[in-house]
Amino acid sequence: MPEKDWISSYFAPLARSSGAAGLMDDVAEMTPSGDAPVVVTVDAMVEGIHFRADDPLASVARKLVRVNVSDIYSAGALPTEALLTLGWPEQRPEAELADFATAFGHELAVHGIQLLGGDTVKAPAGLFLSLTLTGVCQGARPVRRNGAKPGQDVWLTGQIGAACLGFDALGRGDKDDRWVYAYQEPRLPYADIATLVARYASAAMDVSDGLLGDAAQMAKASGCGIEINLENISVAGNSRDLSEILRLTTWGDDYQILFSAEKNKRDEILSFASASVMDIGVVGEMASDCGLKAIWRGEAVNLPETLGFEHGW
Ligand SMILES: Nc1ncnc2c1ncn2[C@@H]1O[C@H](COP(=O)(O)OP(=O)(O)O)[C@@H](O)[C@H]1O
Ligand SMILES: Cc1ncc(C[n+]2csc(CCOP(=O)(O)OP(=O)(O)O)c2C)c(N)n1
Ligand SMILES: [Mg+2]
Structure with missing residues (x-):
């Protein structure tokens, strides 16, 4: 035609x-x-x-x-x-x-x-x-990646790593696996997240290339550092194995929202989120030392060389 x-x-x-x-x-x-x-x-x-x-x-x-x-x-x-x-x-x-x-x-x-x-x-x-x-x-200005300040909370919606597990399953030929949907058609946070971000976030971004790499990007854009507590992240499959958690938090295709906000807004954010039945939590803190620090069981983790998906030629 x-x-x-x-x-x-x-x-x-x-x-x-x-x-x-x-x-x-x-x-x-x-x-x-x-x-x-x-x-x-x-x-x-x-x-x-x-x-x-x-x-x-x-x-x-x-x-x-x-x-x-x-x-x-x-x-x-x-x-x-x-x-x-x-x-x-x-x-x-x-x-x-x-x-x-x-x-x-x-x-x-x-x-x-x-x-x-x-x-x-x-x-x-x-x-x-x-x-x-x-x-x-929904606010007076767009929320950008560059407004985070040391000491602010880092918030994350939803779950990380489900798309990666779905992609693995398709690679094995397992089309009925419970995670396939997350790879083929990821579930987004509800639209109320836009109002929440507009009202409370100092910086925000969507997690497309891998949580850890994207978190590092937000910190870099804001001219500060970021600490992520891996135990606070809802990782698909609930693995307690650090290397698997690092794999899932660096693969990407999550399309969740990462944002920073003042600590004194915690209760307001939580009540907004619960009124909207939004799955959200504090996963870390912005830091004054530049760079990304990931914490697991109270200790800083040796980070993998590649923190997220990148197109390369
Ligand atoms: N080919 C291009 N021409 C102009 N701007 C681009 C191009 N590719 C990417 N950008 C810009 O670079 C920035 C980062 O892009 P990208 O990494 O794709 O962000 P995201 O993960 O949000 O999609 C954005 O401001 C985007 O508009
Ligand atoms: C067939 C296939 N191989 C590998 C991946 C992994 N992958 C490819 S692109 C991507 C991240 C997002 O892509 P990008 O073009 O960087 O989106 P943006 O950051 O611009 O939103 C991921 C996790 C995939 N989704 N599908
Ligand atoms: Mg893009």
């Missing part, structure tokens, strides 16, 4: 806002946000790098939306509008595009996101996807 028919059949029905102009124009018009600052992010996903070639396309669609929504949440913002770039290989049947579009439309709706437009191209080297997502800040 030619490109234009794919767009009108599969994507135009998802792009219902007036700014999208029925996906018939060169540009889309963004919706004004009043006085609130708007943030924008983009994350790409590539077959064989971010997902497996045999992952269901409905899962790939949900993951694509979620990996971008987690970036928006980390700024203390709620997602609003999206642009999709799709590079589609010849070998994949149109039925897979239909699965992708149905799940993509549903996932956008779940998060209250309007599809504004995109681009569709042929991709000889495998499926390539990129989503650009805007968000409206």
Whole structure:
């Protein structure tokens, strides 16, 4: 089917806002946000790098939306509008595009996101996807990675390492393993995390490349250090083996939110979180000495050389 028919059949029905102009124009018009600052992010996903070639396309669609929504949440913002770039290989049947579009439309709706437009191209080297997502800040400014101060608490949502266990299981051919969902379509914290971050966080980021590496990034951006108590982290599978815990906290694909906040906000944060049934806890403290320190059973751990996922050439 030619490109234009794919767009009108599969994507135009998802792009219902007036700014999208029925996906018939060169540009889309963004919706004004009043006085609130708007943030924008983009994350790409590539077959064989971010997902497996045999992952269901409905899962790939949900993951694509979620990996971008987690970036928006980390700024203390709620997602609003999206642009999709799709590079589609010849070998994949149109039925897979239909699965992708149905799940993509549903996932956008779940998060209250309007599809504004995109681009569709042929991709000889495998499926390539990129989503650009805007968000409206819930506070006066976006929360960045660079505002943490020594002595502040370090908070983390949810669980770390589930995607890694799911990826392991798929590698063994075990598609029914209980962790597979976390790799194929990670569960995000609830949207209330955006308000919590906007209200209380001095710095925040989403955990995509591995908790320890990302924590080190937040400290570096803030010009201070960070101490993470590994015993306070909810690690998937509840392993008590330090080398396994280090593997799971450096693998990535978690899409949880890491943030710093003043210690005197602890009770307020906990009551906000419990009212929102949010899974959250203090996992460490910002420090004045630069760098990352991980603590296990009261002692500093020898850190692995690689603290997170990095693309390399
Ligand atoms: N090709 C690029 N062109 C411009 N900016 C880029 C490019 N790749 C990454 N960046 C920017 O570098 C920063 C770090 O990106 P990245 O590590 O992908 O962050 P994240 O883990 O939040 O996605 C972001 O500000 C991002 O916008
Ligand atoms: C097939 C496959 N191999 C390996 C991984 C591991 N992996 C690939 S990318 C990634 C982290 C996130 O990717 P990146 O492009 O760095 O996202 P960003 O930090 O920009 O949000 C992880 C854990 C995977 N998800 N899938
Ligand atoms: Mg990125």
